[in-house]
Amino acid sequence: MISMSSILSSRSGLILFFLCLVPLATAYLDQGDYLLRICSTAYLYMLLALGLNVVTGFTGLLDLGYVGFYLIGGYTAGLLMARLGWSYWAALPVAAIHGGLWGLLRGAPTLRLTGDYFAIVTFGFSELLFRIVKNEEWLIGGPNGFVNDIPAPTLFGYELWQYWQQYYHILILLILTLLVVYRLHNSRIGRAWQAISQDEEAAQTMGINLHEYKSLAFAISAAIGAIGGAFFAQFQVNISAGVFEFWESILILCMIVLGGIGTLKGALIGAAILGSLGEVLRISLSWMRLPADSRYLIFGAILVMMMRFRPAGILRSTQKSP
C-alpha cells in the first residue's frame, strides 16, 4: 500500500523508525530490559487510553469502570491460553470480541442514563467483575483470581517472551489501534459520536440513532480494553484480581484528562506522561521513604488541577480545535 521509502521520507515516519530502534539502543544499557518494560507498559496504557477515549472522549460519557474490560480481556486470553492451551493469536481476537460483547451488555441498560448515573453504573459493573474473578475459583482455577503461567505467544515456533519482542508486539498493537480509532474518529461514525457528546437531542434530529451509535462506541471501547488485557496477560505471565482494581480505571481516566478529553493526541500524550511518570515516582518516592502507592496523590492532584485550570488538556488552553 505505502512504500517504505515514502514513510521514511516524512518526518513523522522517521520518528516511527526511531521508535523501532529503541530496543537496539537499550540492548547496550545496563537496565535495558527494565527500560523496555517501562516503554511497553506506557504503550499499553496508551492503547487503553485510546479505548477509554472512545466512550469518555468521543461520546462524552464518563466511564469509571474501564478496567472491567481490561480484566475481561486479560482473563479471557489468560484462561484460554493457560488452561485450554490456545494460541495467543486465537485468544487475542476472542478476547476482543468477548470484551466487546460485554461492552454491549453493560451498555444496554445504561443507554438512557447520562452523566453521573452512567458513571456510577460503570463503576459498579467493574467492581462486580472484580469480585467475581476474586471469588469464583471454579471459573478462574485459582484463588484471588490467580491465573499462572500464561504462555508467551509463539511465531514460527519461536516464543516471543523477550522484552524487545514484547516491545514490538505492543507497539504494533498500539499503531493498529491508533489507526482504527483515528479512522473512526474522522468518519461519519466519529462525527456522530461527537454530535452525541455535545447535544443528544440535536444529534437525534440529524438522524443519528442514539442507541446504535452509543452501543457501537461501548463495544469498540470495550474491545480495545480487552485487547490491552490480552496483551497484559501474556506480558505479566501471572495475573490476579488485584491488578484490576478500581484505581486502575482512574489512572487511565487521569491520562486522558491530562492530555485533553476527546482527542487522540491527548490520550497518547497523557498516557505516555503518566505511564512513565508513574514509574519514576515509584522509584523516587521510595527514596523519600514514602509509600510507592502515594504516587496516586499526584495523579489526584493532576485531575484537580487540570479541571480547574486546563479542562481541555495540557496542550490547549482553550476549547477544542479541529
Add this chain to the structure above:
Amino acid sequence: MDIDPLLEITGLTKNFGGVVALAQVDLRVMPGQIASLIGPNGAGKTTLFNCVTGLMAPTTGKISFQQQDIFGTSAHQVAMNGIARTFQNIRLFSEMTVLDNVRIGCHTQSRGYLWAAISRNRAYREEELQITTDAQELLQFVNLENFATQIAGNLSYGDQRRLEIARALATNPKLLLLDEPAAGMNPQETNDLIALIRSIRERNITVFLIEHDMKLVMRISEWITVLNYGQKISQGPPEVVQSDPRVIEAYLGQSAGSNH
C-alpha cells in the same frame, strides 16, 4: 384542493403530569407552503414541534407525514423520513467546526459503516467526498462558506442561526421546521432571513415556522395557525388571522380586541 397535505396533525394532545400543553390540535401543512405557527408565550408551539420531531412522545392524537403515520416515531427516524428542524435556543454542536456541523447533517444521506470507516474503501471515500461537497454547497447557500473551518460556537448570533438552518437542510428534508428563526435578529438580518426562507422553498422544501416577529410572519406565510393555551384558536391566510378578534385578544388583551 386535491393535493394531499405533507403534514397532517389531528387531535394531538400532550399532557405534562396533569398540565395540558396541547389540547386536541388539528393542523395541516401543504407541500410547498411556507406555513407559520404563532401564539403567545406558553401556548404550546415548541411542544408541538417536539411532538412532531419525536423528541417528545405525544399523549394522544395522530401525526402523519406524507400519508404515513409517524406518531411516536423516534427522533432519528423522523429525521430519516425527511423532517428537519432548528431550535429556539440554537443548539449547534458548538465545539465542532462549521463544516462538520453541516456534515453531521449529511448523516441521513450516507450509509458507510464500521468496515467502511476502518478500511476507507473506495465507496467510503466517494461518500465522504460527496458529503463534503454537499456541505460546502449548503454553506455557500447560507453565505457561510468563508467560515467553514471555524468553530461553530465562535460564530455570531445571526451566523449561528443560519448555520443551524444549513445543518437542518443537510439532512435533505422535505419539511423544515424553524423554531423562532428571527429571535434576536436586527431588521437587516430579519430581511435576509426572509430571503433565505423563500429560497429554501424554491428548493422544494416546505417550511413550517414558529415566530414571534409578526412582520416576518405576515410577510412570508401563506398559512398561519394560531395556538393559545394549547388550543388552536384560529387559522388561515395572514389577512384572515390578523383580523381575527380571538387572535388580537390573545395578543393584545381583551380590551384591545373589542376596541378593534
Add this chain to the structure above:
Amino acid sequence: MTLFLEQIVNGLVLGGIYALIAVGYTMVYGVIQLINFAHGEIFMFGAYFTFLCLAVLKFPLWLAVLASILLCALMGVVIDLIAYRPLRNAPRLSALITAIGISLILQNLARMIWGAEPRRDLANAKSAFLSQTVIIPGGAQLSYLDLSIIILAILLMVGLNRLISLTRIGKAMRACAQDKMAASLMGIDTNRVIGATFAIGSALGAVAGIMVGMRETIEPTMGYYKGVAAFAAAVLGGIGNITGAMLGGVVLGIAEVLGAGYISSGYRVAISYILMILVIVFRPAGLLGRASAKRA
C-alpha cells in the same frame, strides 16, 4: 432466631454508620448535583483527626472527638471553596472528576502521613464502658459501643431532620436544592448555604468515622470502601433525599449483613454494588424519590 436477631442488630449498627455517611453524599448532591467522591475520605479523616488529637495533642477523648468533628466540617467547607466552587458553572463532569481527584489526594495523603497499616489506637482509646456487652431481649448480644452507635445515629438523624425542616439555614438549604435561582432572588447567599451543607454533611461523616474507628480499625482505605457502600445507600434511598439516605443506609446495612450471613461472605461487598446498579437502572429515583427528570 437469636442468630437472625443478632444479624439484624449487626445490620442496624452498620446501617446507622452508612446512614450517617450517606446523608453527606445526598445533601451535597441535593444542593449542587455533585457526587462528592471525597466525602468518604472526610469520613476517614474524622477517624484520623481523633487519633491525632488523642495521640499527639493528648486531648481527652471528648475533646478529641469534638475537635475532629469541627476539623472535618472545616475540611468539607475548604474543599468546596477551593475545588468545587470555581467549577460551579463548568460542565458537571468536570466537578465529578475533580471530586475523584480530591478523593485520591486525601486518601494518599493519609497513607503518606499515617501509613497504610490499620490502626487500632482509637478502639483502644475508647473507654472500657463502651466495650462492655449487653444482652437485649431476644438473646442477641451487643456491645455498648454498638448500642450507642444505633442510638447516636437515630438521634443525629432526628436532629438533622429537625434542622432541615425547621431552622432558617435548613430552609435555605432546601430552597437551594429546589431552585437555586429563586433562592438567590430571596436573598439567600447560595454559596454560604452550600458551604453549610458541606459542613453539616462532613460533621456527620466525621461522627461515623470516629465510631468506625472505635469499633473497627482506622486505615486510609476505610473511606473508600465504606464510602462506596454509603453512596450506594444514598442512591438506594433516592439521591438528594435525606430521609431516603437514612432508610437506604439501614436497608443496605441489613442486606449486607444478611447477605454475608446467609448467602456468601465473599460477595458481601458486592451486595452494595448490585443494589446500586439495580436501583439506578430500574428505579433511578430511588426507594423514596419521586420520578424526576433524568440526571444530566
Add this chain to the structure above:
Amino acid sequence: MKQQTLIETAPYRALCRLEIGHICSALRSSLVLLLIFSAAFLLTAQEAEAAKTIKVAVAGPFTGSVAAFGEMIKKGAQLRAKEINGNGGINSKELELIFEDDTGKDKEASLVATRIASNKKILAVVGHFNSSCSLAGKPIYKRNRIVELSPGSTNVNVCKGSDYTFRNLYRDDFQGSFSAKYIKGVLTDVKTVAVFFDNDDYGRGLRDSFKQSAEKAGLAIVADEAYDRDTTDYKAQLTKIKSASPDLIFIAGLYSQAGLILSQARESGITAQFFGADGVDSPKLLEIAGEAANGIYITTPFIFGLEGNEEAQRVAIAFEQEFGKAPDTWAALTYDAVGMIVEAIEKRGESRKAIRDHLGSLTSPEKGYQGITGLTYFDENGDCLKPAYVKQVVNGKFVAAKVQFLD
C-alpha cells in the same frame, strides 16, 4: 480556491500519507515525552559506580498494608549484611543490599522483578514475601536466570515449575495439616472447629489444606466463612460462626485482619479458642488486638528463644541492640536467606548461575545450610522441609507453646 483546499480531492495515496502523518505526529509528541522521562529515569537508575560491591536485592512489602512484615525483613537483612561486612565481606568485597518495595501487590512485584532482573550486577533476590508477589516475579526471574529465595511465601505453587525459585520455610499444605494434627493431638478438648479465612490466595490455600486434614483427623468443621481485606467489620460472619458454637476458630489470614477479628469476636461474646497461621505472626497483632489476643495459638516456621539455639539468642540480642526492638520470625528467616546467598557466592563464585547451582545442590540434610532457623535443604521443586513450631500469646506476649509437636 478556498473550497479546493477543503475538499479532499487528492488521490488515495496522498490521503494515506496524510493519515500516517497525522498518526505519527500524534505518536511523536507523546513518544518524545516518553523518551525524555525514560532517559531521566535511566539516569536515576544507573547508580554511581562505587567501590566494587556484591549486589543482592531484597524485595518485600516495605510499605503498604503489610509493611510490618517488610520492616522485619529489611532489618533482618540489614543485620546480616552488617555482620558479613564487619567480618571482611565476601571474598573481601562488600555486600550491598538493594531494597525493592513490592508493597505486597503482585503488579508492583513484577515491575520490581524486572527492575532487579535487568540489572545485571544484582546476583540474587531475597524475596518476595507475599506468595502472590513471589509468583508474579517467578517467570521473570526464571527467564533472566536469577535466584529468587523467599523467606515468607508459603503458597503451594510458589516454587513449582521454576529452577530459580526457592524458599527457606514450609508450605501451606504442610502448615495446614500440621495445625490440624496439633489441634487434634494437643488441644484435646477441641471437637468442633470453625474456619475463618482471608478471601485471597494465602487464606484460601491454607483453609483448603487445613480443612482436609482436620476432617481426616476427625475434627468436625462446623463453620467455614470468608472475609475480604476491604472490610473491617466482621460481625456478620462472626455471629454466624458463634451460632455454630465451635470449640476452636482457625484464622487463615494476616495479622491486621486477625487482630480485628479477635477483638470483634470477644465483643460478640465468642469464647472459643483461636488458632492462627503464620500470617498472623507479627508483633503488630498484639498492638491491634490488645487483650483479645491472649490465648491464641499460632503456627510459625521459627521461634526465637527455643532452648538449645544459642546462635539465635545471639542474633536476637544483636538485633535488639541494633534496632531497639525484638526480631520476629521473618527477620530470622531473612537473616538466614541472606546468609545462604552469601555462602553460595563464597563457595561457587560471583555469578547468578553459581548461586543457582549452589542452592540446587543442597538436596539432602547433609548438604543443607545450617542457619538460626534450622537446617535448610531443598527438594526438586526448591521447597524445603522444615518443621513448624507453635507459639501462643500469653499476657500480651508471644511465648513458645508448652507442647511442640515435631513429627
Add this chain to the structure above:
Amino acid sequence: MKEPVLVLDQVHASYGNIKAVKGISLTIKSDEMACLIGANGAGKSTTLMLISGILKPQQGTIWFQGQSLEGVTSEKRVQMGISQVPEGRHIFPEMTVLENLELGAYRRRDKIEIKQDLEQTFTLFPQLKERGQQRGGTLSGGEQQMLAIGRAMMSRPKLLLLDEPSLGLAPLIVEQIFEIIQQINQVGTTVLLVEQNAHLALMVTDHGYVMETGKITIEGESKELIADQRIREAYLGE
C-alpha cells in the same frame, strides 16, 4: 418631582457570543409603575436579571436609589429593597406555602413585623391562607403566581420586578393578579413589569418601554403608547 428609584445607564450584557442586551438606559421613578414590553428574545428577562444581580452587566451601570449596584451581590440587593418575581414563578415546589412565604423574608430578622406582613399577604391573597400547609408544587398556576408575588413582597421591597405574571394563566386570573399588582403599587411599592401582553401591561402602568432585539426602541407614557400605531405593528405585523 419624584426622584428616580432605578436608573440603567447604557447597560450591555451577553450570553457567550450572543448579545442579549445592547446598551439600554431607563429610569424608573419612585412609586411609579412601569412596564417593559416586547417580543420573545428581546432581552426583557435579561434586563430584570441584571437588575436583580443574577447576571453581571459587561458594560454600563445600574443605580438604585442613587447608589451604584456595581459589585453588589444579589443577596445584598434583596436587602436593599429589590425583589423579583421571576418568569415561570419559580416557587419552591417541595415546600409549603407558608415556608415559601417565610423564605421571602429570609433577609429580615424582625420577627414580629414578618408576622404582620404575613397576615397582610394573606389578606391580599386569601386563597394562600387556606393552602398554608400545602406543598407549593400542588398549587394551580394562578395560585403559584400569587404565591410568587406574595413571597417577593415578604422582603418589603421598594422596587418589585415582575416577569411575565400573566404567562400561561387564564384571562380571569390574569385580571385578578393585575388588580393586586396595582394595589401593591398604590400602597407604595415601585413596580417594573415585564409583559408580553402589551395592551394589558400598558393599561395598568404609568410608563412604558418597548424592547426589540436588546434595545429600547420606544418609550413614553403608557396612555400614549396604547394608541401608538408602532406597537400594533410590532405585535401584529400590520
